[in-house]
Amino acid sequence: MFSLPIFIQDIKSNFKFWMAFTLVLCLFMTVMINVFTPAAIGSIDKVSAGTIVGNLLGGANTLIGFMANSFYTLMAIVFPMLYSIIVGNRLVAEKVDHGDMSGLLSTPTKRFTIVFTKAVFFLVSLILMWTVVCLVGIGVSHLFQLGELSLDTFLLMNLGCCLYHLALSSITYCASCVFNLSKMSMAIGGGIPLFFYVDALIVKLSDNLDVLKYITLNTLYDTAKIIDGKDYGTNFAILLLITLVLYSLGITVFCRKDLPL
Amino acid sequence: MSVIVLDKLTKDFKNGRGVFDVSISVKRGECYGFLGPNGAGKSTTMRHLMGFYQPQSGSATIDGLNCWRDQKQLQSKIGYLPGEIAFPVDMTGKNYIRMIAKMRGMKDLSYEKELEDFFEINPASELRRMSKGMKQKVGIILAFMHKPELLLLDEPSSGLDPLMQSKFIELMERFKKAGTTILLSSHMFEEVERTCDRIGIIKNGRMIQEINATELRHSRLKTFELECEEEADLNKLLVQFPKMLYDRQTRIVRISVPDSRINELIAALSVCRLRYLKEEKHTLEEYFMQFYGGKSNV
Numbered sequence: 137m138f139s140l141p142i143f144i145q146d147i148k149s150n151f152k153f154w155m156a157f158t159l160v161l162c163l164f165m166t167v168m169i170n171v172f173t174p175a176a177i178g179s180i181d182k183v184s185a186g187t188i189v190g191n192l193l194g195g196a197n198t199l200i201g202f203m204a205n206s207f208y209t210l211m212a213i214v215f216p217m218l219y220s221i222i223v224g225n226r227l228v229a230e231k232v233d234h235g236d237m238s239g240l241l242s243t244p245t246k247r248f249t250i251v252f253t254k255a256v257f258f259l260v261s262l263i264l265m266w267t268v269v270c271l272v273g274i275g276v277s278h279l280f281q282l283g284e285l286s287l288d289t290f291l292l293m294n295l296g297c298c299l300y301h302l303a304l305s306s307i308t309y310c311a312s313c314v315f316n317l318s319k320m321s322m323a324i325g326g327g328i329p330l331f332f333y334v335d336a337l338i339v340k341l342s343d344n345l346d347v348l349k350y351i352t353l354n355t356l357y358d359t360a361k362i363i364d365g366k367d368y369g370t371n372f373a374i375l376l377l378i379t380l381v382l383y384s385l386g387i388t389v390f391c392r393k394d395l396p397l
Numbered sequence: 398m399s400v401i402v403l404d405k406l407t408k409d410f411k412n413g414r415g416v417f418d419v420s421i422s423v424k425r426g427e428c429y430g431f432l433g434p435n436g437a438g439k440s441t442t443m444r445h446l447m448g449f450y451q452p453q454s455g456s457a458t459i460d461g462l463n464c465w466r467d468q469k470q471l472q473s474k475i476g477y478l479p480g481e482i483a484f485p486v487d488m489t490g491k492n493y494i495r496m497i498a499k500m501r502g503m504k505d506l507s508y509e510k511e512l513e514d515f516f517e518i519n520p521a522s523e524l525r526r527m528s529k530g531m532k533q534k535v536g537i538i539l540a541f542m543h544k545p546e547l548l549l550l551d552e553p554s555s556g557l558d559p560l561m562q563s564k565f566i567e568l569m570e571r572f573k574k575a576g577t578t579i580l581l582s583s584h585m586f587e588e589v590e591r592t593c594d595r596i597g598i599i600k601n602g603r604m605i606q607e608i609n610a611t612e613l614r615h616s617r618l619k620t621f622e623l624e625c626e627e628e629a630d631l632n633k634l635l636v637q638f639p640k641m642l643y644d645r646q647t648r649i650v651r652i653s654v655p656d657s658r659i660n661e662l663i664a665a666l667s668v669c670r671l672r673y674l675k676e677e678k679h680t681l682e683e684y685f686m687q688f689y690g691g692k693s694n695v
Contacts, residue, residue: 141499149487235483239493239539241449243500244473395449397479 199284204359221326224308229321238397266298300357306382313386405455430593431582438602439582476545490520509542529556620677630669
């Protein structure tokens, strides 16, 4: 069911990616929290009311509102997404394509054990990434914006973002398990998340393209609903469900397919 | 009692590649050679035995266990050397060997040490910096270190220098003596001929024929090239070996004889003055042609 040597090897082999992306996220978190000054944002709000910029920046006069529209719509989405695309592909498809998966399969280890262990590593690494980022955020706002941060909302915001990224990782992982060629896994596992991101951006820029919000995962991570403290539960549940389904699908396919090793 | 049984194994990759209706059975302690040109289906057959491929029809079993379904149980008995060895790019040989040993549940690595010394290799360096030959040695160590009951070796001596090739054959003979069943694939006649009891020739995914190795050794024609000093000698040889190929200008002669006529040839040559004499190495294709009387549709 679970193989410790594989888990340790995956940690060793992917640690530098995890470290790099976590560091960048923490850095941006620190910078964005520092940038926030309620007065300045308030004046931007007045000027941009009713324009496209207003759409993008709506309700940014609290620290959490400001973060929701900056950090949580850009950096917090893009960087972990890149991490998932790179590492998701490395975990399975690259090993099949390159051929070193045969070494693992030559030992008395079930295919299921191998991909299940790798899935656990992937999920844990993302959860850990968000735990670190969240703690850094709390620490930094305590230092520079004392009393400005509503902790409950902030925690929910990070929980939501983490769930969103787990769902995203399930796409890259599923692609990695399904395809024997690294380039195919990259194209599908990387293409879909990037498409989601661009699609979500377009939805924000125009009111006429509302249908598009149904073909992206990003609208399920609705920062406005989290700040309002209402109706976010269903979205969270859907994200969790997608994660479960796609990870299971990837693992099942991998256990049944032919491996050209 | 057969250990490996392939029963009408078929896997069609649609582009003419694959294996079709391959049936073999290998007895315990036997060394079976799989001989065929590149792309003949040797590796595909091995992958079925390793449980990497699911048969389209027919079956592959080892010790009565299904190679696809019971992969985990079988792997503890098998030592596998893939045809194209690929290792993780970010590990040292030592660490990789240790990791695989851990996954095999091995505690005692003394035999692994022995193999390192035998092949004169120190696998402490990074795997991606290793030469083809070094990687091959690491692959061999990984396949043999747990003293498996059954060895599946896909072109095992590729990349090894002649000295190491013969050391490798020595190692195989040691395992064979200990009762290990060996399935070996190769496109080199010499290698298979030296180690195997039985040989299956496969081409375009189909088993052409199974032969006894000793039978093959003696039924084969051998070809000798020589240069006569005088044309008179060439004429003398032509009388005795009318099928020989020759060139009057250079006086270079090619004679093919079966083993049964070798003494006759030596006697004939003993009265000729020669510049040189050498045995021609055959390509696999030529061997096939000889073996099947020149039919090109083998």
